[in-house]
């Protein structure tokens with residue numbers, strides 16, 4: 001048998017960062033129980049939400065016909081009509097957004113939503129132009145990096161770095177650079193995660209408004225990835241507001257509400273985009289998994305879903321972030337370090353400017369000592385020029401149990417000292 005794959009096949013089967021990350025995550029959870037797992041993006045086990053989902057599942061089981069319908073039927077490719085109607089009504093009621101069911105499409109997780117969106121919008125068009133996705137703030141989510149069928153799908157801009165206090169910095173969008181990229185390239189859409197994975201940066205309301213205005217001015221969509229953000233799950237530690245306008249494509253996911261196993265996310269955008277996503281779902285997978293939608297529909301109808309962030313998830317993760325920052329200060333007392341301001345999500349983005357090896361190498365050394373992190377290099381795709389900073393950063397999940405985070409930090413400090 002020949003072992004030749006198509007060009008697309010070869011691209012999608014390359015040893016991508018996201019494959020390595022998810023592989024490490026899966027193995028750490030099953031085959032390597034003694035690994036200190038600071039790598040993946042698994043949400044923490046938050047007791048109050050675990051109880052909520054158990055109760056909802058019990059309700060579904062108790063209602064025999066509803067349970068049978070859930071398991072026994074395909075939903076339309078756009079998603080479950082009752083779920084979609086409830087979500088549109090909630091967004092209209094609470095935020096006064098002009099969202100109707102035709103603006104919404106469900107996908108099997110945000111990762112699939114981005115695979116569809118990027119390949120829908122970027123790549124070669126019938127006018128011969130090769131359009132690209134503009135990432136206005138790099139570093140950006142590792143999971144986007146290898147999603148394009150087309151080569152070099154992304155153009156990314158370096159941020160401005162501002163220091164909030166000694167050791168703590170924040171990336172801000174360099175708007176002149178974004179405007180130049182919009183002028184120079186054939187840009188299909190602007191895309192950002194908010195809060196940003198890997199940094200925990202929460203783009204300010206003003207930054208989002210300016211990006212939206214630029215997108216509108218260029219007649220392209222602004223894609224806002226709210227996997228951790230607003231209106232839900234709401235793992236945000238600032239008072240930044242949810243944002244949507246008719247040319248914005250917003251994605252929401254149930255994963256960080258504690259339901260990654262249900263693989264459920266929602267795309268909210270112009271009707272032709274929602275329609276296109278539903279069409280792609282039909283081709284790629286017939287329909288979406290419907291268990292997640294069934295679990296959360298009553299909470300969307302009642303609006304309770306909007307309270308899970310402020311009442312449960314924000315306090316849980318914010319407290320973890322504060323505690324872990326104190327452990328960072330303690331563990332790194334003798335090395336040179338910096339961290340991005342933790343404004344949401346559950347990652348620390350650490351930067352070691354005196355490191356003499358790339359973090360890719362540091363990752364290997366740490367793995368050999370049973371500590372898993374994600375090396376920063378993977379998050380710097382789409383840049384036109386090399387940037388030393390890209391080899392000095394790493395991402396760490398701070399939402400793990402205290403003993404795991406503290407021991408991991410102690411070993412990281414030792415390895416950074418050895419390599420500085």
Ligand SMILES: Cc1ncc(COP(=O)(O)O)c(C=O)c1O
Nearest residue numbers: 041109110111193197227253255
């Ligand atoms: C920024 C961001 N976007 C999208 C996703 C995809 O999540 P899911 O496919 O579980 O909805 C993730 C997962 O961690 C993420 O961090």
